[in-house]
Amino acid sequence: MSRERTRWHRIGLVVLIALAVIAVxxxxxxxxxxxxxxxxxxxxxxxxxAAAIWGSRRQPVYGPVWQRWNAQGVPGLLGxxxxxxxxxxxxxxxxxxxxxxxxxxxxxxxVAGGWIAGISWRCASNITRIFYLGNMVWMxxxxxxxxxxxxxxxxxxxxxxxxxxxxxxxxxxxxxxxxGWLIRHTALTVRSSN
Amino acid sequence: MIRTLIATLAVLLIxxxxxxxxxxxxxxxxxxxxxxxxxxxxxxxxxALVGVDQFGQHQAMVTSGDTRVAIVDFIYTRCTSICLALxxxxxxxxxxxxxxxxxxxxxxxxxxxxxxxxxPAAIADYADRMRVNPAVWTVLxxxxxxxxRTAMSTFGVIAKAADFGQFVHNAAFNIVDRHGRxxxxxxxxxxxxxxxxxxxxxxxx
Numbered sequence: 001m002s003r004e005r006t007r008w009h010r011i012g013l014v015v016l017i018a019l020a021v022i023a024v025x026x027x028x029x030x031x032x033x034x035x036x037x038x039x040x041x042x043x044x045x046x047x048x049x050a051a052a053i054w055g056s057r058r059q060p061v062y063g064p065v066w067q068r069w070n071a072q073g074v075p076g077l078l079g080x081x082x083x084x085x086x087x088x089x090x091x092x093x094x095x096x097x098x099x100x101x102x103x104x105x106x107x108x109x110x111v112a113g114g115w116i117a118g119i120s121w122r123c124a125s126n127i128t129r130i131f132y133l134g135n136m137v138w139m140x141x142x143x144x145x146x147x148x149x150x151x152x153x154x155x156x157x158x159x160x161x162x163x164x165x166x167x168x169x170x171x172x173x174x175x176x177x178x179x180g181w182l183i184r185h186t187a188l189t190v191r192s193s194n
Numbered sequence: 195m196i197r198t199l200i201a202t203l204a205v206l207l208i209x210x211x212x213x214x215x216x217x218x219x220x221x222x223x224x225x226x227x228x229x230x231x232x233x234x235x236x237x238x239x240x241x242a243l244v245g246v247d248q249f250g251q252h253q254a255m256v257t258s259g260d261t262r263v264a265i266v267d268f269i270y271t272r273c274t275s276i277c278l279a280l281x282x283x284x285x286x287x288x289x290x291x292x293x294x295x296x297x298x299x300x301x302x303x304x305x306x307x308x309x310x311x312x313x314p315a316a317i318a319d320y321a322d323r324m325r326v327n328p329a330v331w332t333v334l335x336x337x338x339x340x341x342x343r344t345a346m347s348t349f350g351v352i353a354k355a356a357d358f359g360q361f362v363h364n365a366a367f368n369i370v371d372r373h374g375r376x377x378x379x380x381x382x383x384x385x386x387x388x389x390x391x392x393x394x395x396x397x398x399x
Contacts (some may be wrong), residue, residue, distance in 0.1 A: 015281070069198060069200075070198060070201060072198070073196060073204045074202050075198060075202040075204070076205075078206065078209065079209065081207075081208030082205070082208075085209075085213065086213060086216055089213075089216060091216060091217060091222060091225055092216055094224070095225070138396055153364070154223070155225070156224075156352040159354065159356065159362050
């Protein structure tokens with residue numbers, strides 16, 4: 001990779017981390033927490049992906065100890081999946097909206113989960129990656145459909161139509177994310193084989 | 195390989211435990227369900243709440259002299275959705291309580307969470323519309339906003355201002371036992387269960 005590209009990657013990462021920090025602290029942080037849509041689909045992904053990209057850029061990524069305990073990044077990616085699953089439940093979103101201690105726990109766990117996911121992603125083979133990505137996309141589409149279908153308001157902190165829109169955007173974003181990843185992955189494979 | 199397997203199992207155990215803890219053993223995906231279960235397991239003391247009733251008289255939500263089990267709900271009288279359904283259920287509960295001669299054992303309490311609009315006159319009007327029988331049913335608009343806030347947080351009532359001067363809020367049948375404790379929370383679509391539960395709570399010492 002050229003030095004120029006590495007430099008741009010580094011700038012991109014710094015910008016992403018800065019955005020994630022701005023999305024957590026007030027005033028923007030509290031504003032994003034006012035709506036389910038922005039908490040779930042702006043704030044949470046921003047924290048997770050900033051931490052994940054930061055983790056994946058770590059050099060060197062893995063030593064022999066890491067290899068032995070996290071071969072293929074399997075436990076790491078599984079942990080990150082659980083972390084995201086927890087923050088997709090209405091009860092967790094509700095707690096985070098109502099209680100600053102829960103919100104702090106959310107930020108810490110997402111940074112940790114994202115960072116571990118980033119490192120583990122680098123260790124994983126394409127099959128492992130597709131497996132986890134497929135699972136994640138499937139999980140968020142299911143959650144998104146449940147949010148759209150529910151006649152009940154699931155979060156006391158959020159309104160019913162907010163919840164329905166969150167469900168729609170979650171499904172759409174998951175599909176776009178999966179397609180985007182496939183296109184990028186194919187492009188990188190073609191480029192490296194050339 | 196074996197170490198990765200151990201690590202994977204450990205992560206699986208921690209992850210499942212975290213999810214189980216969060217959802218109270220995979221039984222509560224929402225705050226409402228979690229609260230319902232917590233209250234049933236351990237009744238909570240409710241704070242004092244004084245208000246003006248449908249006759250313009252000051253009255254406490256729960257008075258120490260009254261040993262009846264109360265079914266309490268929180269509404270605002272301009273509501274055009276959920277409170278109307280709740281009002282219907284309360285009317286039916288009132289009829290059932292009177293028909294079964296349970297008015298010495300059970301009572302109904304409706305508290306407004308919007309005292310700004312729900313003046314004593316609005317409350318009296320609401321009571322009129324609902325054909326409230328004072329022997330069974332008391333409608334209150336709280337005097338003190340601070341007291342109302344404390345009561346709402348104890349009962350887990352959340353009301354958010356929405357468009358057209360309406361509120362979006364949660365609602366439930368809250369069963370208060372004769373010791374002034376919130377003993378059960380019954381979902382609003384189950385009025386029959388609310389009555390049955392109130393009678394069970396009444397049978398307790």
